[in-house]
Amino acid sequence: LGWTPDPVYAPGGGDEESFVVWGAAYSIVGNGVTTIRGLITQSAVQDTLSVPRIQPNTDYTVRARCARNAQLVQGTLHIHLYSPSGPINTTGIQLTAAQLTTSYVEYTAQLTTPLATIPSDLVLRVYADGTPNQNGTFYVDGIEIYPTLRPVNASLVRASRVEDPESYDGVNGLLSVAENNGQAIRAAFKLRERLYFVKEHSLFVTQDDGTNEPALWSIAEVSRRVGTPSVRGVAVGEDWAVIAHRSGLFLFWGGAPVKISQEIQPLWNQINWQYGHTLWVTVDPKERRIYVGAPFGAATSPNKVLMLDYRDLDSAEMIASRSPINITYTGRKTATDLSRKWSPWTIAANSCAVLERSDGTAMVAFGGGVPGVGGGAATGKIYRLADGQFSDDGAAIPSYYTTHYFPERQVEQQLELGAHRKLFTYLTMFVEGAGSLALTTFSDATSVPQAQQPLPLSSPPSKDLELPINVSAERVAFQVGTSAVGAWFRLQRFIPSLRVNPWSPVRGMN
Structure with a gap:
């Protein structure tokens, strides 16, 4: 030419x-x-x-x-x-x-x-x-x-010829995506016969018009505020996609992207965005989980995984609308099972993918990162999740669950507990597992932890576990967990017994 x-x-x-x-x-x-x-x-x-x-x-x-x-x-x-x-x-x-x-x-x-x-x-x-x-x-x-100072055109996409994926035309096969907006194309995905291009802070869409070569396809802007810094920052789920942006994780199913990570925003803000290009997102449609691996703190590669469980939510609209905390008409905060559930995993993984296996099954695989499992050097291994495995490659899994602060204001009023000091005297919980269950109380603030007597676990359990305690505070949160190789727990019921402090209902001093 x-x-x-x-x-x-x-x-x-x-x-x-x-x-x-x-x-x-x-x-x-x-x-x-x-x-x-x-x-x-x-x-x-x-x-x-x-x-x-x-x-x-x-x-x-x-x-x-x-x-x-x-x-x-x-x-x-x-x-x-x-x-x-x-x-x-x-x-x-x-x-x-x-x-x-x-x-x-x-x-x-x-x-x-x-x-x-x-x-x-x-x-x-x-x-x-x-x-x-x-x-x-x-x-x-x-x-x-x-x-020389611009070795690539970060807004240019090459499209192959029809039914010839290894053949590219240097003129008719080029799509220019918002070339002058100062952002680079990081990812692309297909959703309902439309092709979406994800730049660092914006989202665009095009479609084969059935007549012209790709260079003449129309490209439209979808969003000016949502994009991703990583080539692996987008994953496609069940007729929807998730996009990891600096401001949060967004769900997209054809309209405007909707943020689904506001409930963990303080944690999301800890991502080291200088190395945001290393983060990844993977969707497991079988277990209905979204995994986000990212570098937190001073890490330069993904050192934690944020897991979002949406197993009870059957559509994109439900995932977007069912946050973990809801406000009722009376102003009360409630948490229900039909909601998004987040869990931070202390797994360093440089990559993650759903792999098809020769036996017709699929598995979620994690590529080992830094630090390696157990806190050592990188292992270079590929890991998979196994339901019956209660350690990470021989290292303990630090598992825990933290409750809200007891009692909430409405319960105080219903039980006539007053607004001041209470005496927590007894705990019962229905929990199964293996190993020893550690129990920690947080009196009034998370900065004041107090270890309680650990409890032995069994599976299946024959009855509720019971534990006398003696904790005096205006409010108390509880944390249960295991941290030994092979230890695990499944908590179904947790009931603290409390009353107005009979000896000092108020402290009387600061």
């Missing part, structure tokens, strides 16, 4: 239709006599649409995929800029027959240093000299010129 054969030195050059990388390549065949073969030129000033190719005061680089056939033993391939009036004759790419291989390799070289002015006769030249031997052939494909 746009190439002009030289009237003297063009012989030997021609199209190559079979040994190609992109569509068609250019070949230069030697005859063992002519010094220069296959010379073609193209304006480096502007393209056929009058768009400038070389800008003043800009350093440019050229890259191309080049190869040779087995017969070539002599000659040098050149791709460079030339201007008789400049005079300009840059080095560009120079490859001898000995430097090339019989397979395509991408080569990169400086095309030109910054030019103060662009001569009107500046051209890009491709040719071979050094008298290429008889039937020796150079191959050139995929020539690209770009500003």
Whole structure:
């Protein structure tokens, strides 16, 4: 496209239709006599649409995929800029027959240093000299010129030809997605016959119109506030997608993206967004879970996993609307089973995917990260979740559950407990498991933990576990957990007994 054969030195050059990388390549065949073969030129000033190719005061680089056939033993391939009036004759790419291989390799070289002015006769030249031997052939494909400081166009998408996924057109197969909004394309996904492009802070959609090549498809903006910093920051679920953005996790099913992580916003804010490009999102449709791996604190790679359980929610609308905490008409805060349930996992995993296995099943696999399981060095292992496994590769799983603060204001009024100090005297809980169940109380604030007597676990349990306690406070939260290899628990019922403190209903001092 746009190439002009030289009237003297063009012989030997021609199209190559079979040994190609992109569509068609250019070949230069030697005859063992002519010094220069296959010379073609193209304006480096502007393209056929009058768009400038070389800008003043800009350093440019050229890259191309080049190869040779087995017969070539002599000659040098050149791709460079030339201007008789400049005079300009840059080095560009120079490859001898000995430097090339019989397979395509991408080569990169400086095309030109910054030019103060662009001569009107500046051209890009491709040719071979050094008298290429008889039937020796150079191959050139995929020539690209770009500003050295911008090696990629982060808003450009390449689309293959219809039913030919390995064939790309350098003109009709390019989609430009909001090229001037200053954001890079990070991910793409398909939903109901529409193709969505996710940039760092925005979302766009296109669709095959059934008539035109991809370059002419219409691209529309969906959102100006939701995107992702990671190439793995989007996952598709059951006719919907989730997008991990700096402000939170968003659910998208065709309308406006809806935030579904507000309830854990303080935790989400701890993600190290300097390394947000390393985060990942995976949806497990079988167990109905969404996994988000991200670097927290000073970590530079994902060191924790946020797990969102949506097993009781059958549609995107339900997932979006059922937050863990609800406010009733009377102003009371309630939590129900039909809601989103978050759980932070202390698993460092650089990647995660749902893998199809040869036996027809699928499994969620985690790629080990830093720190490794158990807190050591990276293991380089791939892990899967197993229901009957109660340790992480031989290391303990630190599991815990923390209740709300007892009692809430409405219960205080109903039971006439007053608003001041209570005495918590007894606990009963229906819990099964293995190992020892640790119990911690938090009197008035989480900064004041107090360890209580641990309880032995059994499975199945024969009765409720009971424990006398003596905790005096305005309010108390409880935490139960296990932290030994092979230990686990399943809590179904938790009842604290309390009354007004009979000895000191108020403290009387600060």
